[in-house]
Amino acid sequence: MGKNIRRIVLAPLILLFIVFISTFAILFSGSNHSSEPDTGNVETTLTVEEVAQKGGISKERAQDVLAIFNHLMSKENITLEAAAGFLAIGERESGFDPKAVNSGGGVAGYFQWSGWSSKVNGDRWANAPERKLDSKTELALLSKELNGSYSKVKTYLQSAKDSGEAALYISEHYEGVALSDGQTKADQLKKDANKWESVFKDSLKKSGTSQGSSGPVAxxxxxxxxxxxxxxxxxxxxxxxxxxxxxxxxxxxxxxxxxxxxxxxxxxxxxxxxxxxxxxxxxxxxxxxxxxxxxxxxxxxxxxxxxxxxxxxxxxxxxxxxxxxxxxxxxxxxxxxxxxxxxxxxxxxxxxxxxxxxxxxxx
Missing domain, CATH: 3.90.1720.10 (endopeptidase domain like (from Nostoc punctiforme))
Incomplete structure (x- = not known):
């Protein structure tokens, strides 16, 4: 009889536990869908020719702009304004040329990372997957830094709402150029950030969908x-x-x-x-x-x-x-x-x- 009583007592407790877990799961799932919008995997629908024309740059450099912009939006999930700010930095630092080198400072690449030809300004190139001046390598280096030692910068960029202010923040906290430094070119930097925001505004779409303006993904x-x-x-x-x-x-x-x-x-x-x-x-x-x-x-x-x-x-x-x-x-x-x-x-x-x-x- 003791065993029968035990079963009778435990059965309703187990039933209540199952109901509680099910209700919690439903509520949690619902709150997740309603309070956390899916902002990732966004890319532009602009072509190379359109970016070149709107941005006033060559088609070759427009290819680099697209690579940087789509990486920042789809891989790093930052805001449009933050991506525009990053482009302003890239325009200032290298003119979007992945092979740009300043041997005097030992820096190179889109964002003039240190440690390329000398280590006088540090050795951030040590974090790159290889010592190669091309888009893929440099975007990998950018990603490693934004998801590592510069994660606070990425956190800021994921909620930035002003492209000019984002550009200044990136200059100071990612590039390491103080706002008081003449190299910052603050007014031009904000102007360029606003330009790039205007170029890409209203051109965004979700990437990775089976259909859309870009055609099916394959x-x-x-x-x-x-x-x-x-x-x-x-x-x-x-x-x-x-x-x-x-x-x-x-x-x-x-x-x-x-x-x-x-x-x-x-x-x-x-x-x-x-x-x-x-x-x-x-x-x-x-x-x-x-x-x-x-x-x-x-x-x-x-x-x-x-x-x-x-x-x-x-x-x-x-x-x-x-x-x-x-x-x-x-x-x-x-x-x-x-x-x-x-x-x-x-x-x-x-x-x-x-x-x-x-x-x-x-x-």
Missing amino acids: DSYDFPNGYQGKLKYGQPSAKVMTTMGANTYPVGQCTWYVANRLQETGITTDSAVYNYLGDGQDWVSSLVARGWKQVSSPKEGAVMSTAGGVDGTIASYGHVAFVEHVNADGSFLISECNYKGVQNKVHYRVLHMQSGYSFAVAK
Whole structure:
């Protein structure tokens, strides 16, 4: 009987506990959805050409501006005003040139980090993944600092509401340039911050959605359904994964695939012309030497070279891909082979412009 009594006493207690937990979970879930808006994963819909025109800079530097801005908005989740302030700093420090070097101060890069050619001003370059002056490396360094020793700066930037004040804050607390220092150029800094805020205002969208102004997101070995019927040259067929014509590149390599794709699309009927173009990163320059035209932004049917080290490519080889479609916001779909070492499947990605990408089209 003792066991029966124990069961009778415990049963309602267990039931009450379950009800309490369920109610708590529902209430907690509801409060989370209503009180914490999802502000991350935001990017601009502006194209390279639009940023260049609105910002009064070259298309080459506009690519860097887009890379910096989209990184800050989508990866660091800071406000538009804070990102505009950061751009004002980048304009002051380097003119958005990732290869900018001030050997006198030992600093280099977008934001003139110390420790490049000397350590007279410290050694912040020691935190970079490698000693290389390119966009990917420098954005990785920026992220490491904002999520490490400069986390207080990031916290401020995630709630900043005034672009000019954000620029001054970044100058003082991230760049280390006192507001009283003539190098601060406070008035110009605030003016530039307001300019960049105006450039990107009303151009923001959530990234990572399956549909939208940028088209469907792709990073898959399956053809993205959202692009069905959109490709000028049609979807790559099974035969593109077999050696076509006089293609002499090693089977499964990115170079082998693009040579096949150029033949499948009819862009070339003389496949031998596209042999011996070098490694993936050499293709655009080699094609230009053979009569193709280099363009500053992606075009359908273009060959795209990726510089070695960019997007995780091998530094001495780089990569080459085929541009299948360009979206309204300037992002673009590529097809490729030998992505992450997979050599028996076509891979698809949607990319945004950044330093290290170059393009060539047949005349």
